[in-house]
Amino acid sequence: MPAQPASRVPDEAHQPPDEPLWCKRCNTDRNLLVNSIQSHYPPAPNMVDVAYECSDCRYSYTQIASVQKVAAVLNRPGVTQGVLQFGGQYLHCGEPMKTKSCELRRIQAPLVLKPKAQLRMYEVLINTRILGCHCGFRMEIPD
Ligand SMILES: [Zn+2]
Ligand SMILES: [Zn+2]
Numbered sequence: 001m002p003a004q005p006a007s008r009v010p011d012e013a014h015q016p017p018d019e020p021l022w023c024k025r026c027n028t029d030r031n032l033l034v035n036s037i038q039s040h041y042p043p044a045p046n047m048v049d050v051a052y053e054c055s056d057c058r059y060s061y062t063q064i065a066s067v068q069k070v071a072a073v074l075n076r077p078g079v080t081q082g083v084l085q086f087g088g089q090y091l092h093c094g095e096p097m098k099t100k101s102c103e104l105r106r107i108q109a110p111l112v113l114k115p116k117a118q119l120r121m122y123e124v125l126i127n128t129r130i131l132g133c134h135c136g137f138r139m140e141i142p143d
Pocket of ligand 2: 092093133134135136137
């Protein structure tokens with residue numbers, strides 16, 4: 001029976017430490033607000049660079065954390081976290097929002113070039129994407 005190849009080390013061995021988001025000054029994670037999430041480099045599965053601050057003592061932190069650790073703070077009831085942008089993805093409830101549909105929007109605007117000139121309607125067509133979260137939150141962004 002051949003020996004296991006050296007590359008078959010358990011995945012955990014390659015993982016950076018996954019500390020929970022925490023305010024060391026207040027010794028709590030209750031007041032944390034996530035400011036940004038960036039892909040970690042070198043790419044590590046499920047790991048992100050997260051920047052957050054404590055709304056109580058205003059101290060800000062940056063660290064590497066797993067998406068689950070970040071989601072634990074984002075998903076906390078009672079704290080309103082906005083939509084987070086993350087590497088071209090939009091996150092809500094700590095999860096990437098999914099494209100529900102694409103729309104071609106017709107935007108009409110009246111435009112008068114000169115006084116007393118005839119009012120003309122101008123039309124602009126833009127492609128938009130409707131993103132949805134499993135919680136029901138939706139938003140529309142230009143594509
Ligand atoms: Zn604090
Ligand atoms: Zn949501």
